[in-house]
Amino acid sequence: MTPRARVAVTGLGLVTPAGHDADNIWQTMTAGRSLARKDSDLADLPVDISCSVTGFDPMAEFGLRLASRLDRFAHLGLVAARRAVADAHLEIAARPERVAVVLGVGANSLQTYVTEFTRLGEGRPTAVSPLGLPRSVPSMVAGEVAIDTGARGPNFTVSSACASGTTAIGVARDLLVSGACDVVLTGGSETARSRMSAACFAQMRALSTRTELPEQACRPFDTGRAGFVLGEGAAVLVLETADHARRRGANIRAWLRGYGASADAHHPTSPHPQGHGAEQAIRHALDDAGCTPGDVGHINAHGTATRLGDTAEALALLRVFTDAPPPVTATKSIIGHALGAAGAIEAALTVLALERQEIPPTANLVQQDTGREMDIVTSRPRPVAFDVALSTSCGFGGQNAALLLAAP
Known part of the structure; x- marks a missing residue:
């Protein structure tokens, strides 16, 4: 396959448990220590720990009116x-x-839905907030x-479960290559720290x-692995066609060279045991990039x-990188699993x-x-x-996605 036109990454915005700006985030990530802590929002649940975004004040960011209208996953994404x-x-x-917005959301925070469904279940339909839907539907963050x-x-x-953010970036790239737009704000936003999410994942033993x-x-x-830790956060990348970025003199932080996606077609929640779907997505991304x-x-x-x-x-x-697998890191070990935003x-961390x-x-x-051992970076x-x-x-659903990013 002939590689398609390259797409430039010209901007990054992050809100994560590791911090809210690139320098602080990188300092925390390179320290190599998990940010998981007891979470008072999850008190009395079977699993009451998470990696949460701290130092984030929606009222200070947006003012009372906008902050009240949005759910937390939208706060983070915006x-x-x-x-x-x-x-x-x-x-x-x-x-x-000529500027598009394509964001990945696995579901939503579920916080507002739980509150409003409780009122409905109590036989109080007139107490249900008219903001219940616009606060909660995944499309509202975009x-x-x-x-x-x-x-x-x-x-x-x-929405492709925990692949949503990666899929969104790949779809955004396709929009640019097709000529539908010149710029896309793309990435993902989600908080997994609702009590409903925590209860469901605990019941699944995930x-x-x-x-x-x-x-x-x-x-x-x-x-000794035995499951993930709930997280939250958002990342947005500004993607542009190479011509558009150069015309306006943008600083190109990286190139998005390739994208691949696939389905396991195997099981609702378990991956294919041999990882065939993940392998296919990686090979497609390599092929797409001409790498x-x-x-x-x-x-x-x-x-x-x-x-x-x-x-x-x-x-x-290990099947794709048969000769010498390159150094691997798993950043969820530090900031938890932000599901659709992960x-x-x-x-964004790969760009950094x-x-x-x-x-x-x-x-x-x-x-x-x-x-067979991989070269996994540890300790420092x-x-x-x-x-x-x-x-x-x-x-979930056997959905896989892969991105190839390159230095400018």
């Missing part, structure tokens, strides 16, 4: 979008119809970003139950610390790794359990010279 636009020095008003920024191009959300030692709870690719496995110098793995998921992903990576956050030529460590890896950040990096995501 702030990330504002910061990405500012980082890119993007003037949307010049041609707003709509609110457009309202806030004035972007009038294509506008929608993508969460780590090391609640007495939360900082050791998430252990990707380790023999070989040997060109890749770093992998930001999906790495949720579930027994089946990590095994399947490791098998896929892939977008990890793509390319810029800094440094790979953050995986926390809590004591003894690797992947059959690793300086590495590399030009191309891979970021992977997998989700």
